Amino acid sequence: MKNVWTEVTIGGQKMPIVQLSNNGRLCLASDMNMQSCSMRVKQSVSRIPVQIKLYEGETVESLQSVKDVNIELVRESSFFSVLGRLVGGNGLMNIKVDVFYNKADNNGVCIGFVSQYFQSNKYIVALGNITNDSEIKQHSSDSFVGQTLNPDKQSESYISAKDCFLENVEKFCEVIPLTSIQKDNKIIAEWEKIIVSLPQSSSLYTDFQSYKQNLSAWLLHLKSWGLKQDSCKEYPGSLIDSERYFTKDGVIDPNKQYVVLSPCWTLWKNCDGKNEELIVSVGLIQEK
Structure with missing residues (x-):
């Protein structure tokens, strides 16, 4: 068997080539247990591309x-992260990504990625036959990458679009406030990626397709399901609920006046037979 190698590129930054196997045996020497890279990215960036080349x-x-x-x-x-994307704009932040190489089951290597501001992700390379697509499997605990929705093949029982949204509303806590200020193809793609990552989401996906070219109408549609946007434009500091609003420096002075940069979003939901208003996304305010 030929030796297997990999070259990882993170956000355009190439890492040194690493040997994964030598004549069929894993190469997990101490000098390849971890790599790391540092980069500056815009505050508004929500995804960093990673390419894994196998040789x-x-x-x-x-x-x-x-x-x-x-x-x-x-x-x-x-x-x-919402704060950064709302007010950071083109401002830059420093991030570090650590890359780990560990032994996986069935004579494979797990390539793991860890960063402070991004969800961890990993890929498992089975070394038996790397030219076979089935031998290389992606694993991501919280994020959706590269998945496509096929409603006819979903094994879970059907639930309505509304129920799917209400049961998973916390997954949309970041994209909802961004949609109110940024209605473009990137936001559409973000909605689709979140939806298809959910179980039993075929009905919600179909519903979204009817509205994705009019995101203002989509938000109105969600409001009919109980989603609510705070309509107040200003607050005196003494009346601000710190569970619903925050400032860039984390301080709210009760003697000052504040303007709303991004409103708080809540959801009226039936919890154990009682209607309760749940906080979906905390709003951002600024001293006037």
Whole structure:
């Protein structure tokens, strides 16, 4: 068997080539257990592309490409990532991505990616026959990468679009406020990726297709399901609920006036027979 090698590129930055196997045996020496790279990206970036190239060859000089795999590192859905995307704009931030190589089951190698602001992701390379698509499998605990929706092949029982949305509303906590200010193809793609990552989502996906060219109408449609956007434009500091709004510096002065940069979104939902207003996305305010 030829030796197997890999070259990882993260956000356009190439890592040194790593040998994964030598005559069929895994190469997990201490000098290849981890790699890392640092880069500056825009605050508004929600995904970083990762390319994994697989080669066969006796030496680095004689490598032949056998497989290209493309995955992504997806931005964490948090209040602070929303803040960065809302007000950071083209501002830059420093990120570091660590790449781990570990032994996996069935004579494979797990290539893992970890970063502070992005969800972890990994790819498992089975070394038995790397030219076979089935031998290279992607694993991502929280993010959706490269999946396509086929409603006819979903094994789960059918649920309505509304129920699918309500049961998974926390998955949309970042994209909802962004949709109100940024209605373009990137936001459409983000909605689709989130929806198809959910179980039993064929009805919600079909529903979204009817509205994706008019995202304002889509938000109105979601409001008919109980989603609510706070309509207040200003608040005195003394009346601001810190669970619903935050500032860039984390401080709210009760003696000052604040303007709403991004409104809070909530959802009226029946919980154990009682209607409750749940916070979907915390809003952003700024001192007037």
